[in-house]
Amino acid sequence: MTPMKEDYLKIIFELGGKSKKISNKQIAMGLNIAAGSVTEMVTKLVEEGLAKHTPYAGISLTEEGIQIAEIMVRKHRMWETFLVEKLNYKLSEVDSDAEVLEHVTSDHLLDSLDKFLGYPTHCPHGGVIPDKEGNYQEDSHTLLADVKEGATVKVDRFIDNHELLNYLDEIDLDIGDRIHVVHHAPFEGPTTVKLLDNESPTDERQISYKAAHYVFVQED
Template structure:
Protein backbone atom coordinates (compact mmCIF):
# COMPACT_ATOMS: atom_id res chain seq x y z
CA UNK A 1 0.00 0.00 0.00
CA UNK A 2 2.74 2.45 -0.97
CA UNK A 3 0.77 5.62 -1.60
CA UNK A 4 0.74 9.28 -0.57
CA UNK A 5 -2.63 8.72 1.14
CA UNK A 6 -1.26 5.97 3.37
CA UNK A 7 1.82 8.04 4.18
CA UNK A 8 -0.34 11.03 5.10
CA UNK A 9 -2.36 8.89 7.54
CA UNK A 10 0.76 7.50 9.17
CA UNK A 11 2.42 10.91 9.37
CA UNK A 12 -0.65 12.43 11.01
CA UNK A 13 -0.84 9.67 13.61
CA UNK A 14 2.91 10.01 14.30
CA UNK A 15 2.74 13.78 14.63
CA UNK A 16 -0.22 13.69 17.03
CA UNK A 17 1.76 12.08 19.86
CA UNK A 18 5.10 13.87 19.38
CA UNK A 19 4.34 16.67 21.83
CA UNK A 20 1.67 15.08 24.02
CA UNK A 21 0.85 11.54 25.13
CA UNK A 22 -2.79 10.98 24.13
CA UNK A 23 -3.29 8.70 21.12
CA UNK A 24 -5.37 9.99 18.24
CA UNK A 25 -9.00 8.91 17.80
CA UNK A 26 -10.61 8.20 14.42
CA UNK A 27 -12.74 11.34 14.75
CA UNK A 28 -9.61 13.45 15.43
CA UNK A 29 -7.88 11.79 12.51
CA UNK A 30 -10.82 12.61 10.24
CA UNK A 31 -10.72 16.23 11.40
CA UNK A 32 -6.96 16.52 10.88
CA UNK A 33 -7.15 15.07 7.37
CA UNK A 34 -10.36 16.81 6.39
CA UNK A 35 -12.06 13.54 5.50
CA UNK A 36 -15.38 11.88 6.27
CA UNK A 37 -15.30 9.64 9.36
CA UNK A 38 -16.49 6.69 7.28
CA UNK A 39 -13.53 7.08 4.90
CA UNK A 40 -11.12 7.22 7.82
CA UNK A 41 -12.64 4.12 9.44
CA UNK A 42 -12.21 2.20 6.19
CA UNK A 43 -8.58 3.28 5.76
CA UNK A 44 -7.70 2.54 9.40
CA UNK A 45 -9.02 -0.98 8.90
CA UNK A 46 -6.80 -1.36 5.83
CA UNK A 47 -3.78 -0.01 7.71
CA UNK A 48 -4.46 -2.45 10.55
CA UNK A 49 -4.66 -5.32 8.07
CA UNK A 50 -1.25 -4.26 6.73
CA UNK A 51 0.19 -4.32 10.24
CA UNK A 52 0.85 -0.57 10.30
CA UNK A 53 -1.58 0.46 13.07
CA UNK A 54 -3.46 -1.08 15.96
CA UNK A 55 -7.07 -0.13 16.57
CA UNK A 56 -10.16 -1.38 18.31
CA UNK A 57 -13.71 -0.22 17.51
CA UNK A 58 -14.39 3.28 18.92
CA UNK A 59 -10.89 3.32 20.42
CA UNK A 60 -7.74 5.29 19.60
CA UNK A 61 -5.36 4.50 16.76
CA UNK A 62 -1.66 3.87 17.36
CA UNK A 63 1.26 2.95 15.15
CA UNK A 64 2.85 -0.50 15.23
CA UNK A 65 6.67 -0.66 15.09
CA UNK A 66 6.39 -1.11 11.31
CA UNK A 67 4.03 1.84 11.07
CA UNK A 68 6.32 3.94 13.26
CA UNK A 69 9.29 3.25 10.97
CA UNK A 70 7.36 4.13 7.85
CA UNK A 71 5.88 7.27 9.40
CA UNK A 72 9.35 8.37 10.53
CA UNK A 73 10.59 8.01 6.95
CA UNK A 74 7.86 10.34 5.67
CA UNK A 75 8.35 12.81 8.51
CA UNK A 76 12.09 12.81 7.81
CA UNK A 77 11.44 13.67 4.17
CA UNK A 78 9.00 16.44 5.04
CA UNK A 79 11.23 18.13 7.61
CA UNK A 80 14.42 17.88 5.59
CA UNK A 81 12.64 19.47 2.65
CA UNK A 82 11.32 22.29 4.87
CA UNK A 83 14.83 22.92 6.18
CA UNK A 84 16.25 22.83 2.64
CA UNK A 85 13.71 25.37 1.39
CA UNK A 86 14.47 27.76 4.24
CA UNK A 87 18.25 27.46 4.17
CA UNK A 88 18.87 27.16 0.44
CA UNK A 89 15.99 29.05 -1.15
CA UNK A 90 15.13 31.74 1.37
CA UNK A 91 11.61 30.57 2.16
CA UNK A 92 10.08 31.92 5.37
CA UNK A 93 9.18 29.34 8.00
CA UNK A 94 5.46 29.98 7.46
CA UNK A 95 5.75 29.21 3.72
CA UNK A 96 7.36 25.78 3.62
CA UNK A 97 4.72 23.36 4.90
CA UNK A 98 2.55 23.17 1.78
CA UNK A 99 5.58 22.92 -0.52
CA UNK A 100 7.00 20.07 1.55
CA UNK A 101 3.63 18.28 1.51
CA UNK A 102 3.98 17.98 -2.28
CA UNK A 103 7.71 17.33 -2.54
CA UNK A 104 7.90 14.67 0.18
CA UNK A 105 6.13 12.21 -2.13
CA UNK A 106 8.33 12.87 -5.16
CA UNK A 107 11.93 13.33 -3.97
CA UNK A 108 14.10 10.24 -4.48
CA UNK A 109 16.06 8.63 -1.64
CA UNK A 110 19.30 9.61 -3.39
CA UNK A 111 18.33 13.25 -3.63
CA UNK A 112 17.07 13.27 -0.05
CA UNK A 113 20.40 11.93 1.20
CA UNK A 114 22.17 14.62 -0.84
CA UNK A 115 19.96 17.29 0.72
CA UNK A 116 20.69 15.90 4.19
CA UNK A 117 24.45 15.98 3.54
CA UNK A 118 24.29 19.46 2.02
CA UNK A 119 22.52 20.76 5.12
CA UNK A 120 25.03 19.14 7.47
CA UNK A 121 22.70 16.38 8.74
CA UNK A 122 20.40 18.71 10.72
CA UNK A 123 18.63 17.35 13.81
CA UNK A 124 15.74 19.84 13.75
CA UNK A 125 13.63 21.62 11.13
CA UNK A 126 12.99 25.40 11.11
CA UNK A 127 10.06 24.99 13.54
CA UNK A 128 12.11 22.99 16.06
CA UNK A 129 10.57 19.63 15.21
CA UNK A 130 13.04 16.74 15.40
CA UNK A 131 14.16 15.28 12.07
CA UNK A 132 14.34 11.47 12.37
CA UNK A 133 17.68 10.06 11.28
CA UNK A 134 17.96 7.43 8.57
CA UNK A 135 17.14 4.73 11.16
CA UNK A 136 14.03 6.61 12.30
CA UNK A 137 15.47 7.66 15.67
CA UNK A 138 14.89 11.09 17.20
CA UNK A 139 16.02 12.89 20.33
CA UNK A 140 13.77 15.27 22.27
CA UNK A 141 14.55 16.89 25.59
CA UNK A 142 11.88 17.37 28.30
CA UNK A 143 9.41 20.08 27.33
CA UNK A 144 6.44 22.09 28.51
CA UNK A 145 3.72 23.79 26.48
CA UNK A 146 3.68 27.55 27.01
CA UNK A 147 0.03 27.37 28.08
CA UNK A 148 1.09 25.05 30.92
CA UNK A 149 4.25 26.91 31.96
CA UNK A 150 4.16 28.76 35.29
CA UNK A 151 4.89 32.50 35.40
CA UNK A 152 8.60 32.94 35.96
CA UNK A 153 9.51 29.72 34.15
CA UNK A 154 12.81 30.11 32.31
CA UNK A 155 13.58 28.03 29.28
CA UNK A 156 14.52 27.85 25.66
CA UNK A 157 11.98 27.78 22.83
CA UNK A 158 12.15 24.21 21.54
CA UNK A 159 9.38 24.13 19.01
CA UNK A 160 6.71 26.28 17.35
CA UNK A 161 3.75 24.58 15.69
CA UNK A 162 3.49 25.22 11.96
CA UNK A 163 -0.28 24.76 12.00
CA UNK A 164 -1.12 28.50 11.87
CA UNK A 165 1.01 30.66 9.53
CA UNK A 166 -0.34 33.85 11.15
CA UNK A 167 1.01 32.73 14.55
CA UNK A 168 4.38 31.92 12.95
CA UNK A 169 4.56 35.37 11.38
CA UNK A 170 3.57 37.05 14.65
CA UNK A 171 6.19 35.16 16.62
CA UNK A 172 8.80 35.93 13.97
CA UNK A 173 7.97 39.62 14.23
CA UNK A 174 8.38 39.37 18.01
CA UNK A 175 11.76 37.65 17.63
CA UNK A 176 10.60 34.36 19.14
CA UNK A 177 12.03 31.32 17.36
CA UNK A 178 13.47 27.94 18.35
CA UNK A 179 16.57 28.56 20.45
CA UNK A 180 15.36 31.85 21.96
CA UNK A 181 15.95 32.03 25.72
CA UNK A 182 12.79 33.32 27.44
CA UNK A 183 11.15 33.89 30.79
CA UNK A 184 7.41 33.35 30.98
CA UNK A 185 5.43 36.37 32.17
CA UNK A 186 2.13 34.70 31.36
CA UNK A 187 0.61 32.73 28.49
CA UNK A 188 0.39 35.88 26.36
CA UNK A 189 3.79 37.44 27.04
CA UNK A 190 7.43 36.42 27.28
CA UNK A 191 10.45 38.31 28.55
CA UNK A 192 13.46 38.19 26.22
CA UNK A 193 16.68 40.04 27.08
CA UNK A 194 14.79 42.12 29.63
CA UNK A 195 12.08 43.21 27.20
CA UNK A 196 8.48 42.05 27.48
CA UNK A 197 7.12 40.71 24.21
CA UNK A 198 3.38 40.42 23.64
CA UNK A 199 2.57 37.26 21.72
CA UNK A 200 0.02 36.76 18.95
CA UNK A 201 -3.28 35.11 19.79
CA UNK A 202 -2.91 31.34 19.79
CA UNK A 203 0.78 31.36 20.71
CA UNK A 204 0.19 29.72 24.11
CA UNK A 205 -0.94 26.52 22.36
CA UNK A 206 1.77 26.72 19.68
CA UNK A 207 5.02 27.23 21.61
CA UNK A 208 6.93 24.53 23.52
CA UNK A 209 9.71 25.40 25.97
CA UNK A 210 12.47 23.40 27.58
CA UNK A 211 11.29 22.06 30.91
Protein backbone atom coordinates in the same frame (compact mmCIF):
# COMPACT_ATOMS: atom_id res chain seq x y z
CA MET B 1 0.76 3.76 -0.06
CA THR B 2 -1.26 6.89 -0.83
CA PRO B 3 0.01 10.37 0.10
CA MET B 4 -3.04 10.79 2.36
CA LYS B 5 -2.12 7.71 4.42
CA GLU B 6 1.43 8.98 4.67
CA ASP B 7 0.15 12.35 5.89
CA TYR B 8 -1.88 10.61 8.61
CA LEU B 9 1.15 8.64 9.75
CA LYS B 10 3.23 11.82 9.82
CA ILE B 11 0.78 13.82 11.92
CA ILE B 12 0.25 10.96 14.37
CA PHE B 13 4.04 10.69 14.68
CA GLU B 14 4.43 14.46 15.15
CA LEU B 15 1.82 14.49 17.90
CA GLY B 16 3.63 11.74 19.82
CA GLY B 17 1.86 8.66 18.51
CA LYS B 18 5.04 6.62 18.75
CA SER B 19 4.55 6.33 22.50
CA LYS B 20 1.14 7.75 23.42
CA LYS B 21 -2.47 7.76 22.24
CA ILE B 22 -3.61 10.51 19.87
CA SER B 23 -7.26 11.48 19.53
CA ASN B 24 -9.18 11.78 16.27
CA LYS B 25 -9.80 15.44 17.14
CA GLN B 26 -6.06 16.12 17.36
CA ILE B 27 -5.49 14.47 13.97
CA ALA B 28 -8.35 16.44 12.41
CA MET B 29 -7.03 19.75 13.76
CA GLY B 30 -3.50 18.97 12.61
CA LEU B 31 -4.60 18.12 9.05
CA ASN B 32 -7.32 20.81 8.85
CA ILE B 33 -10.03 18.29 8.04
CA ALA B 34 -13.40 17.40 9.52
CA ALA B 35 -13.20 15.12 12.56
CA GLY B 36 -15.78 12.77 11.05
CA SER B 37 -13.53 11.94 8.11
CA VAL B 38 -10.70 10.76 10.38
CA THR B 39 -12.50 7.63 11.58
CA GLU B 40 -12.49 5.92 8.19
CA MET B 41 -8.77 6.45 7.62
CA VAL B 42 -7.89 5.38 11.15
CA THR B 43 -9.80 2.15 10.53
CA LYS B 44 -7.79 1.53 7.35
CA LEU B 45 -4.49 2.15 9.13
CA VAL B 46 -5.44 -0.32 11.85
CA GLU B 47 -6.52 -2.93 9.29
CA GLU B 48 -3.19 -2.59 7.48
CA GLY B 49 -1.22 -3.03 10.69
CA LEU B 50 0.16 0.51 10.68
CA ALA B 51 -1.66 1.71 13.78
CA LYS B 52 -3.51 0.39 16.80
CA HIS B 53 -6.65 1.92 18.23
CA THR B 54 -7.93 1.77 21.79
CA PRO B 55 -11.60 2.79 22.19
CA TYR B 56 -12.04 6.03 24.15
CA ALA B 57 -8.24 6.41 24.41
CA GLY B 58 -6.95 7.06 20.89
CA ILE B 59 -4.58 5.81 18.22
CA SER B 60 -0.86 5.07 18.23
CA LEU B 61 1.53 3.72 15.61
CA THR B 62 2.75 0.15 15.31
CA GLU B 63 6.42 -0.57 14.64
CA GLU B 64 5.72 -0.72 10.91
CA GLY B 65 3.78 2.54 11.07
CA ILE B 66 6.60 4.20 12.97
CA GLN B 67 9.18 3.13 10.39
CA ILE B 68 7.15 4.57 7.51
CA ALA B 69 6.43 7.78 9.44
CA GLU B 70 10.12 8.25 10.24
CA ILE B 71 11.04 7.99 6.55
CA MET B 72 8.36 10.48 5.48
CA VAL B 73 9.22 12.89 8.28
CA ARG B 74 12.90 12.68 7.30
CA LYS B 75 12.10 13.53 3.68
CA HIS B 76 9.65 16.31 4.49
CA ARG B 77 11.80 18.04 7.08
CA MET B 78 14.95 17.73 4.97
CA TRP B 79 13.21 19.59 2.14
CA GLU B 80 11.92 22.20 4.57
CA THR B 81 15.47 22.78 5.74
CA PHE B 82 16.68 23.14 2.14
CA LEU B 83 13.90 25.54 1.19
CA VAL B 84 14.47 27.80 4.20
CA GLU B 85 18.28 27.71 4.32
CA LYS B 86 19.11 27.65 0.61
CA LEU B 87 16.12 29.26 -1.13
CA ASN B 88 15.17 31.73 1.62
CA TYR B 89 11.60 30.55 2.01
CA LYS B 90 9.68 31.90 4.99
CA LEU B 91 8.86 29.20 7.52
CA SER B 92 5.15 29.63 6.84
CA GLU B 93 5.72 29.01 3.09
CA VAL B 94 7.61 25.73 3.09
CA ASP B 95 5.00 23.09 3.93
CA SER B 96 3.16 22.82 0.60
CA ASP B 97 6.30 22.57 -1.54
CA ALA B 98 8.01 20.19 0.89
CA GLU B 99 4.85 18.06 0.78
CA VAL B 100 5.14 17.72 -3.01
CA LEU B 101 8.87 17.04 -2.96
CA GLU B 102 8.82 14.38 -0.23
CA HIS B 103 6.60 12.07 -2.28
CA VAL B 104 9.00 12.02 -5.25
CA THR B 105 12.30 11.78 -3.35
CA SER B 106 14.44 8.69 -3.93
CA ASP B 107 16.77 7.31 -1.29
CA HIS B 108 19.78 8.43 -3.32
CA LEU B 109 18.46 11.98 -3.64
CA LEU B 110 17.65 12.08 0.08
CA ASP B 111 21.16 10.95 1.03
CA SER B 112 22.69 13.54 -1.31
CA LEU B 113 20.48 16.28 0.12
CA ASP B 114 21.42 15.25 3.65
CA LYS B 115 25.13 15.55 2.84
CA PHE B 116 24.65 18.86 1.01
CA LEU B 117 22.88 20.35 4.06
CA GLY B 118 25.53 19.12 6.49
CA TYR B 119 23.46 16.35 8.08
CA PRO B 120 20.88 18.53 9.91
CA THR B 121 19.23 17.11 13.03
CA HIS B 122 16.25 19.49 13.20
CA CYS B 123 14.08 21.31 10.68
CA PRO B 124 13.35 25.07 10.83
CA HIS B 125 10.22 24.65 12.98
CA GLY B 126 12.08 22.54 15.56
CA GLY B 127 11.09 19.03 14.48
CA VAL B 128 13.67 16.26 14.69
CA ILE B 129 15.12 14.79 11.47
CA PRO B 130 15.91 11.07 11.78
CA ASP B 131 19.28 10.15 10.30
CA LYS B 132 19.82 7.53 7.58
CA GLU B 133 19.87 4.71 10.15
CA GLY B 134 16.70 5.97 11.82
CA ASN B 135 18.43 7.42 14.87
CA TYR B 136 17.18 10.65 16.42
CA GLN B 137 16.58 12.40 19.72
CA GLU B 138 12.92 12.25 20.70
CA ASP B 139 10.88 15.42 20.19
CA SER B 140 9.29 17.20 23.10
CA HIS B 141 5.63 16.24 23.39
CA THR B 142 4.63 18.70 26.13
CA LEU B 143 1.90 20.97 24.79
CA LEU B 144 1.71 24.63 25.72
CA ALA B 145 -1.97 24.00 26.45
CA ASP B 146 -0.98 21.54 29.22
CA VAL B 147 1.55 23.77 30.99
CA LYS B 148 0.40 24.92 34.42
CA GLU B 149 -0.27 28.61 34.97
CA GLY B 150 2.76 30.29 36.54
CA ALA B 151 5.29 27.99 34.88
CA THR B 152 8.15 29.18 32.66
CA VAL B 153 9.00 27.16 29.56
CA LYS B 154 10.90 27.45 26.27
CA VAL B 155 9.24 27.03 22.87
CA ASP B 156 10.71 23.86 21.39
CA ARG B 157 8.85 23.16 18.14
CA PHE B 158 5.67 23.72 16.14
CA ILE B 159 3.45 21.25 14.32
CA ASP B 160 4.11 21.44 10.59
CA ASN B 161 0.87 23.17 9.59
CA HIS B 162 0.66 26.08 7.14
CA GLU B 163 -2.22 27.83 8.92
CA LEU B 164 -0.51 27.48 12.30
CA LEU B 165 2.85 28.76 11.06
CA ASN B 166 1.21 31.81 9.47
CA TYR B 167 -0.61 32.52 12.71
CA LEU B 168 2.52 32.20 14.86
CA ASP B 169 4.37 34.49 12.45
CA GLU B 170 1.64 37.09 12.89
CA ILE B 171 1.83 37.02 16.70
CA ASP B 172 5.66 36.84 16.58
CA LEU B 173 6.19 33.62 18.54
CA ASP B 174 9.41 31.81 17.64
CA ILE B 175 11.39 28.66 18.40
CA GLY B 176 13.55 29.28 21.47
CA ASP B 177 11.33 31.96 23.02
CA ARG B 178 11.17 31.78 26.81
CA ILE B 179 7.61 32.31 27.98
CA HIS B 180 5.80 32.57 31.29
CA VAL B 181 2.32 31.04 31.20
CA VAL B 182 -0.02 33.58 32.75
CA HIS B 183 -3.49 32.16 32.20
CA HIS B 184 -5.50 29.52 30.32
CA ALA B 185 -8.94 30.98 29.62
CA PRO B 186 -11.84 28.53 30.15
CA PHE B 187 -14.19 27.20 27.46
CA GLU B 188 -11.48 26.87 24.80
CA GLY B 189 -10.32 30.43 25.29
CA PRO B 190 -6.80 31.69 24.57
CA THR B 191 -3.65 31.11 26.59
CA THR B 192 -1.97 34.29 27.79
CA VAL B 193 1.83 34.18 27.98
CA LYS B 194 4.53 36.72 28.74
CA LEU B 195 7.70 36.74 26.62
CA LEU B 196 10.64 36.93 28.99
CA ASP B 197 13.52 37.75 26.65
CA ASN B 198 12.00 40.86 25.09
CA GLU B 199 12.97 44.34 26.24
CA SER B 200 9.46 45.14 27.44
CA PRO B 201 8.64 43.46 30.77
CA THR B 202 4.93 43.47 29.87
CA ASP B 203 5.23 41.91 26.42
CA GLU B 204 2.26 39.53 26.48
CA ARG B 205 0.74 37.36 23.78
CA GLN B 206 -2.62 35.68 23.59
CA ILE B 207 -2.32 32.31 21.85
CA SER B 208 -5.48 30.67 20.57
CA TYR B 209 -6.76 27.42 22.07
CA LYS B 210 -6.06 25.54 18.84
CA ALA B 211 -2.52 26.90 18.46
CA ALA B 212 -1.70 26.13 22.10
CA HIS B 213 -2.33 22.46 21.26
CA TYR B 214 0.27 22.54 18.47
CA VAL B 215 3.08 24.44 20.18
CA PHE B 216 5.44 22.11 22.05
CA VAL B 217 7.61 23.35 24.91
CA GLN B 218 10.39 22.25 27.22
CA GLU B 219 11.03 23.12 30.85
CA ASP B 220 13.20 26.22 31.02
